[in-house]
Amino acid sequence: MKRKITLKQIAKELDVSISTVSKALRNSEEISLDTKQKVQAFAKLYNYRPNNIALSLKNRKTNTIGIIIPEIVHHFFSKVIRGVELVANSRGYNVIIGLSNESFSKEVINMEMLANGSIDGFILSMSKETLQQQDYHHFNETMSQGMPIVMFDRVVSDIKCDKVIVDDFNGAKNAVEKLIENNCKSIALITTRDYVSVGKLRTQGYLEALQEHKITPEAELILKMDDTMDYEVHLEKLESEIEQLFKSNEKIDGVFAVNELYALSAMKVARKMGLNVPDDVQVIGFTDGVLSKHSTPSLTTVSQHAQQMGEKAAHLLIDKIENDFNEEEEQFQTVVIATDLIERESTK
């Protein structure tokens, strides 16, 4: 087991100084052709590679970006990571991941861990708990130390940093308008409580679409789920709530759901009640997931372009890292990624 070779070892072997080796390897004009060839040949033979950690220390730059997300077993987030990784790699950066698992304290701990020199900047999406507690000190502290942050998807206006968000409002609005165009008269909304910004915006998009078409929103048609509960585990709970919604409002002929699982459950309940999708009820979801494509009938969805979000976030962050903007003059941008409506079988 041979350890990785260092400049020092090469220098010793060839009986020259460390700095000569360093210069020779970087093809410096200062060094004679003779020594350069000798050194380079030796280095190649022993497969010399500069030690990243030493470079990071010297340059005060790690060429690594940290990404902190609430959950990785989730299509949206893994697609974002793919986008980040793609861009990061092509621009010479590595990606290090931290999972908050939707917990405030894990988010804080993870950030502190990485902020101590391991990375050059963060890309992150806040945990639900952080959103609820509205405690953003760890973000502000990190930034005040000169570590740039780009937030995506789950965002709050209180924090001054670059952001990449989905156009939740218009995505929802377009979806509901599609239902209206398709002659739905009574459109239900299945959403979450409002503290997650994206949920709120999607709800507003729903309301706006109705109002623009002179349809009066009915509170009864809006089902707000408690999203602290893991419905993957408590599916029956979700389904019974939706069934309740359908039973109390038999006129429902359209459903807009703010995520994939809600939409799928709506279809399942509808089928169970003898309703045909899309003939009796049309359904649209909001997601980038796989379920939509492979469900029966396949689900019309609002695509969020998660990978594109990741790519954009990575570019924003690296730009910020590499541009020594003149202090005070800093300004932040919020990039809005437009959604697409992907029409499948659950709408006409």
Next chain:
Amino acid sequence: MKRKITLKQIAKELDVSISTVSKALRNSEEISLDTKQKVQAFAKLYNYRPNNIALSLKNRKTNTIGIIIPEIVHHFFSKVIRGVELVANSRGYNVIIGLSNESFSKEVINMEMLANGSIDGFILSMSKETLQQQDYHHFNETMSQGMPIVMFDRVVSDIKCDKVIVDDFNGAKNAVEKLIENNCKSIALITTRDYVSVGKLRTQGYLEALQEHKITPEAELILKMDDTMDYEVHLEKLESEIEQLFKSNEKIDGVFAVNELYALSAMKVARKMGLNVPDDVQVIGFTDGVLSKHSTPSLTTVSQHAQQMGEKAAHLLIDKIENDFNEEEEQFQTVVIATDLIERESTK
């Protein structure tokens, strides 16, 4: 924008030496209570944290592990990552990810990038291209430099290292036995070509189950798909092949598919042909995906316990990193993770 504070700055402010500060912060007996309190108070005020990079360089240990996978937008792999992250974090390690995107060269580049000091060891699953080319020099070189590797799922016996694998053989065998118990007389297999080890093993499990029950395997019932093709994109191609299979063999009353997509497509084709699942045809897939749970009918699957695999791999790797085993005496283990058959609606 205040940069992160260092020992040197604290020393200067308090007019003591760097090592005094260092010792005071580590609560050394050498330092007087007085100075210790002074230093600690100051450090706390300025939120001092040791610089990870400097520690890594000094200790020649990064407390970071690298994970290289072919693809992250994939339930199996993201669950493995979650497992790795969980264990790594609890044992004081960070996780840095690299995606090979199923490409040999990207795998090599990524590994070289991380092997130059950024991490203490690798957890990885080989790309398809690497499996095909059977070029493993980058793994062996990495290990010969004293960097431990743990491989999972996609594995070859040529490489001497710790491994965590799914019990593909018995998983498949049990699944097929289940179909036999359920009175299937003519069981089809939808699999991939043999160069991916897991595909081969699952095929062997299928054959073994048949033989043990005195059923003669029929070549006609085995459909080998070309898995270099991305069937998420070319779904019709996949479905038409399966349709062909059904049409040529009307007696088929059971299907075992080596992944989720194949199984789902089989159900879809069956339905299209007027066959009822599970009454006319029973279907079992092999996967940890989400589609199975939410499909209609929901799919009986062989669960791979991906997260558990990640956890085990992380433990193996960290154990190896932290144990200065006595050279030559090194020995490697292969941990086999047992599968579970999760029975859902696609079987009786």
Next chain:
DNA sequence: TTGTACGCGTTATCAA
């Protein structure tokens, strides 16, 4: 009780 010197691996600057 405190401080000095060294080394981790690298590069940049300056001296020889």
Next chain:
DNA sequence: TTGATAACGCGTACAA
């Protein structure tokens, strides 16, 4: 053309 030195930030053996 080459080499010595300092610096990045830290911890520790040893000297004061």
